[in-house]
Amino acid sequence: LLFIIFTIIWVLAGGFGTPVVLFAGFVFGKWLGTLFVVIGLTIGATGLYVFANYFLKDIIKEKFLNKFQNLESKFKKSELNYMLVYRFVGGIPFAISNVLPCIFNVKVFNFFVSTLIGLIPQVFVWVSLGSGLERIIDQNEEAPSAIKLISSPDIYIPIIAFIILVIITIIIRKIFYKK
Template identity: 35%
Template sequence: MNRLSKIKIFLGLAYLGIVSLVVIAFFYFGANTFLSPSYLVENKNYIFELRDQNLFLISSVYFFFSIIWVFLMGFGTPLIIFAGFAFGTILGSILSIFSFTIGATLLYLFANHYFKDLVEKYLGTKYASIKQNVNQNELSYFFSLRVIPGIPFPIKNLLPVLFNMKLKNFFLATLFGEAAPIIISVSIFSGLSNAFESDKDLNLNLLFSPEIFFPLLALAMMSLIANFVKKKYFNRGV
């Protein structure tokens, strides 16, 4: 075993160790409660005050934390909830789209260099149709794959390892492929945040307010289109 192989093994094990420690610490210290809807509702006044007084700082912390979180294969939903609740549709979407894209790109680079064999072993068979169907237009293919429901976000970031996707294409497909679902999701939680901030009563009528109803409608339409694309252009293996 040469020196380069030893370095790869060391860095790979270090990454897995860090991921494990972060997950354990995240739940052991109850950090997951800070991103839960119940915590956000109960502490809404404090969060809104903190945001208004330290918008740049809070935005920066969220941005860099999201990059690290996505790189460590964390799920995006808790961050989306917080972004919509704390920053609103525009700022929350911008911060999330770019931080998620950067984090996903770093994860892809790292996995493609250090975990290629593991990705092939555990994902190659289940998602074999991707490897078979991808062609020279990998950008369009992976962009479509990004909007298909049912594939966890961290897995989507690892799948391009199977066909050694160009870094530029991965970045662009992630940036534009994740933009629509992120904007829609952030808009929904931003609408709920506005309702909480104005102390509106929480009932079913709230779902029919324009700032919540239209994002929900867009989400439903996007899911229908994505399912249609999946059935028409992708094998059942995806």
């Protein structure tokens, strides 16, 4: 519970997710770490979205609407689907990705659900990496070499999964921005 509260505060303060996610994998393992991080990031992201939507919407629209104007009508047609793609694709710093949907007046419920579901693949990969690091450190009396780290399935499988996610993200982005 303390970790989830810390994660929520971390997100509200604009912190980036990588340290929290790796730490969760290191301390809680793959499954609990993923659960705790997804819950914390989702609640924190939703809180930041609500805050930005209430207090910063005009500033955000002024800065970013021209760049994303072509997506506005698409979001209005199928808000939840586009938010799911937006969350799955990622590639934007987490704090910014939490406030950009203000441009499209995304419903809080759709923001919450898409964040909850869309973060799972990315979070699971990074938490698995943190869990793998913990396992390798635990199995060795001295610090493992970089080669030993990289050659461990606990490390290279999450890295391969990350590369696959990046490739899928690029493909989805091309489809998403093409239409």
